[in-house]
């Protein structure tokens with residue numbers, strides 16, 4: 679397995695180099711009929727994975743409306759098959775606000791059923807906030823995010839044909855209470871949504887920071903060769919272990935200072951060098967979310983909080 683893994687690392691290192699400076703990156707076929715499309719971070723886009731199965735396509739993450747339209751155009755170059763399912767990995771806007779664009783084009787939106795609860799909890803407030811900032815959301819003239827049309831509550835939900843199996847998992851409360859993962863057992867490809875991202879690109883406000891590393895351990899047990907994250911370049915299992923280590927180090931560093939009796943304003947932490955890929959320039963929001971979880975004795979996302 680190791681040579682394949684090393685090859686995938688090189689492949690994605692090259693891919694990463696070409697993704698610098700916001701250049702549009704062409705879709706990469708990570709396995710026959712499985713494409714990874716890097717989202718332009720400067721436009722707030724998440725990444726997208728397209729999976730061919732039987733006579734149709736599955737798109738992982740609806741993305742924002744403008745990106746949904748771009749992807750539809752790009753798909754014509756990839757496959758003549760229609761998109762049947764669009765999977766929202768979670769309720770955040772950069773993964774789900776394009777839902778109505780996809781369904782208008784004939785696709786069915788799909789999600790783990792607790793995504794609906796998350797949308798009911800935070801919408802339409804977040805949608806309306808996004809509409810003030812984003813022309814693509816505003817121009818839909820809709821009041822809120824269109825809810826996923828098909829949901830599942832038993833994990834995994836499986837789609838299968840003679841050549842391919844696609845498993846949709848819920849592994850526990852990490853980035854949000856309803857994170858979906860997509861696993862291709864034969865090709866050993868894992869789509870993580872924001873359960874794991876590659877780089878300092880995550881938000882912890884809806885998270886369960888203490889539980890999240892345990893969710894990532896479950897994901898690591900799949901032993902994926904390819905990890906396709908919600909943001910940042912694709913890679914291998916090091917994205918899962920790195921995201922997990924960052925969260926463990928963040929939590930223990932904040933917890934140590936809380937034990938010393940420090941208030942949020944007094945907390946100042948230094949994370950180890952091994953976490954550098956995941957450490958944002960301004961760590962204060964991550965510290966605040968972690969502090970609220972420890973001091974509040976509940977997951978950060980279960981406590982009153984604002985989307986920042």
Ligand SMILES: [Zn+2]
Pocket residue numbers: 768770853872
């Ligand atoms: Zn998210």
